[in-house]
Amino acid sequence: NAGVTQTPKFQVLKTGQSMTLQCAQDMNHEYMSWYRQDPGMGLRLIHYSVGAGITDQGEVPNGYNVSRSTTEDFPLRLLSAAPSQTSVYFCASSPRQERSYNSPLHFGNGTRLTVT
């Protein structure tokens, strides 16, 4: 298994440009999510999905869109990039929860995005 694969690894955008960060997992996990990591702020949830066709907003969703047409893929779209979106973006997946307990996240290797 490749696990969670993110592309690209690095990206530089100009303000106002749009792009899509790709995320794919081959573990047949139901849950997928996007987090951003900024210095001193830990990881913050942008959007998540509990299954194909279902998405919802996290803590910091503004400026981002997602879709989940298949179990494997969960792309993150930046509609009009802003310098405040300069960050490291991690995609994560996790299997169905066991009984009433959460299951741990499996992270991709991240995408480092710079918006100038």
Added chain:
Amino acid sequence: GENVEQHPSTLSVQEGDSAVIKCTYSDSASNYFPWYKQELGKRPQLIIDIRSNVGEKKDQRIAVTLNKTAKHFSLHITETQPEDSAVYFCAAPITGNQFYFGTGTSLTVIP
């Protein structure tokens, strides 16, 4: 909603000493608490987790303790080694099997 506070933000220890990182959470319904280790430039990786039906869990030099009454949980690393140097994150669950993360502790083990 859930809120997690993590302390300290930085920690330096001599090789062989112990390190303790503490997190507090706000939602008394939370029942699962993972710890992640992130080396420089790498992705966060799960190192240990604990469910609310136990008070302590150990895995070799790493242990996690949970105090449900006080709503805090701690990571303990004994006999620290230079390769333990990294940023450590605690987390508590929110909706959709997602998590609210602490702000991280940068651990430096001095040889």
